[in-house]
Amino acid sequence: MRSKIILCFTILLTFLLQSTLINKIAIGSITPNLPVILCISMGLMRGRKSGLWVGFFSGLLIDIFYGSFLGFYALIYMYLGFFSGYAYRICYDDEIKVPVMLAGIGDLIYSLAVYALQFLLRGRLSLGTYLIRIILPEAFYTVCLTFLLYRFFYFINYHLMEPVRPERESVWVLR
Amino acid sequence: MNKKPQFRINLKSKHLLAIMTIVCIVAIVGTFASGVGTEQMQETAGLFVVPFQKGIEHLSGQVENMLETFKEKKALVEENEDLKFQLENLMSENNKLLQDQTELTDLQELYQLDQEYGDFPKVAARIISKDPGNWYDTFMINKGSNDGIRVDNNVIAGKGLVGIVTNVGPNWSTVRSIIDDASHVSAMTVSTQDNLVVEGDLELIDEGKLRFVQLYDQENKVTAGERIITSNISEKYVEGLFIGYVSGVEQDTNNLTKVGTIVSPVDFRHLRDVLVITINKQDILSEE
Numbered sequence: 001m002r003s004k005i006i007l008c009f010t011i012l013l014t015f016l017l018q019s020t021l022i023n024k025i026a027i028g029s030i031t032p033n034l035p036v037i038l039c040i041s042m043g044l045m046r047g048r049k050s051g052l053w054v055g056f057f058s059g060l061l062i063d064i065f066y067g068s069f070l071g072f073y074a075l076i077y078m079y080l081g082f083f084s085g086y087a088y089r090i091c092y093d094d095e096i097k098v099p100v101m102l103a104g105i106g107d108l109i110y111s112l113a114v115y116a117l118q119f120l121l122r123g124r125l126s127l128g129t130y131l132i133r134i135i136l137p138e139a140f141y142t143v144c145l146t147f148l149l150y151r152f153f154y155f156i157n158y159h160l161m162e163p164v165r166p167e168r169e170s171v172w173v174l175r
Numbered sequence: 176m177n178k179k180p181q182f183r184i185n186l187k188s189k190h191l192l193a194i195m196t197i198v199c200i201v202a203i204v205g206t207f208a209s210g211v212g213t214e215q216m217q218e219t220a221g222l223f224v225v226p227f228q229k230g231i232e233h234l235s236g237q238v239e240n241m242l243e244t245f246k247e248k249k250a251l252v253e254e255n256e257d258l259k260f261q262l263e264n265l266m267s268e269n270n271k272l273l274q275d276q277t278e279l280t281d282l283q284e285l286y287q288l289d290q291e292y293g294d295f296p297k298v299a300a301r302i303i304s305k306d307p308g309n310w311y312d313t314f315m316i317n318k319g320s321n322d323g324i325r326v327d328n329n330v331i332a333g334k335g336l337v338g339i340v341t342n343v344g345p346n347w348s349t350v351r352s353i354i355d356d357a358s359h360v361s362a363m364t365v366s367t368q369d370n371l372v373v374e375g376d377l378e379l380i381d382e383g384k385l386r387f388v389q390l391y392d393q394e395n396k397v398t399a400g401e402r403i404i405t406s407n408i409s410e411k412y413v414e415g416l417f418i419g420y421v422s423g424v425e426q427d428t429n430n431l432t433k434v435g436t437i438v439s440p441v442d443f444r445h446l447r448d449v450l451v452i453t454i455n456k457q458d459i460l461s462e463e
Contacts, residue, residue, distance in 0.1 A: 012223065019304035019315070020231040029380070029444060030309055048188040056195055064220045065342075065349060066306045066313050068357070071202030078199065082192050114310055119356070119377075129378050134309045 003161035014038045015061045032141040039081035041153040045093045048085025055081030080106045103146040111135040221344040232303040295452045312355040319346045323453045334440035335417045361409035365402040390433040
């Protein structure tokens with residue numbers, strides 16, 4: 001129960017930071033993507049189910065206030081959290097390289113999904129421009145911020161929340 | 176042994192994923208197809224989120240002020256030198272301006288526009304948070320239905336049109352700015368009254384420009400520097416709001432209409448305070 005409350009607060013805090021303070025540290029009007037870092041980290045540290053829920057609610061908050069359709073960002077973030085959950089039993093979560101790499105890939109997937117589903121469908125074809133101007137800088141900035149934020153989420157996970165039982169999420173055990 | 180009945184549902188994570196995917200898709204299709212409002216959810220979520228956003232915005236504003244007073248002394252000396260230099264420049268410019276009779280008529284026209292702005296009831300609001308992505312340009316302001324703001328109210332900042340209200344809560348509302356990639360504004364030129372459509376374009380945001388399309392101008396009367404205002408046939412935008420100056424015109428590939436770019440006088444990146452016109456185009460139409 002306690003973990004759930006703390007997880008809720010973390011999601012809310014991430015959304016608040018993303019919509020206010022992060023805009024102040026934007027470089028060239030490009031902001032890093034904190035919700036991606038959050039659901040990647042939680043997926044990696046707590047498994048697929050947690051990743052899925054964290055992603056869903058992070059996305060839902062964005063949908064409610066800024067999205068054009070309810071459920072669009074929720075869907076993307078949910079899949080990011082879920083698939084980073086596969087790394088839960090494969091990789092150690094106390095190594096910074098894994099979340100950094102995952103956050104980079106995750107942010108690329110996120111941006112490409114947004115481009116493909118919301119821009120390409122409206123006939124904006126110049127992927128190259130968007131790639132250089134928005135997608136790659138955002139991924140780079142997100143990766144840089146992961147170095148800092150992962151420590152913070154790691155602390156929250158291991159000091160404030162109850163640990164998850166590893167065997168529940170194992171991909172190797174056949175059930 | 177007396178065992179408590181357990182109501183825990185243990186789903187495998189992939190089944191959970193499938194269920195939630197369906198939920199999301201249903202929500203997307205539902206909001207897309209029927210336009211079902213999410214007002215209830217927005218109001219509830221707003222209760223938790225908006226006060227914090229206001230607080231953070233307030234705090235960061237104060238910190239910025241503090242930093243500024245810190246810098247002040249050094250900055251003032253530099254500014255003084257700059258200003259002296261500017262003064263000289265401005266004096267020579269001023270002389271030119273005095274001679275320029277056409278400028279005068281331009282200014283008179285602008286003055287009339289200003290007076291038109293004055294007729295509408297307006298509410299001043301502050302931007303408290305921005306779209307959490309890099310793809311769109313929407314923001315949230317700290318006034319809502321309690322202050323008389325409604326969906327489709329136009330938003331302006333000192334010099335020109337900024338955007339349109341898309342969602343309203345009791346004490347907050349979200350605004351889609353005209354540089355947003357999904358924004359379309361029906362507009363017209365001041366001198367020839369030709370209609371055109373102003374669109375936001377993510378590729379032009381860096382240059383601080385907007386795109387316009389569907390300008391029918393066979394005689395090439397519209398040139399750079401032409402003023403663009405919201406049109407009389409627009410459904411959602413009040414007539415006569417200033418949008419910007421034309422900076423370039425080209426023939427469209429269809430050879431019938433023209434496309435080009437517009438420079439807005441509003442600095443969207445450093446926007447902080449805006450004015451919301453609390454009357455809709457539809458109200459004006461129904462009054463008449």
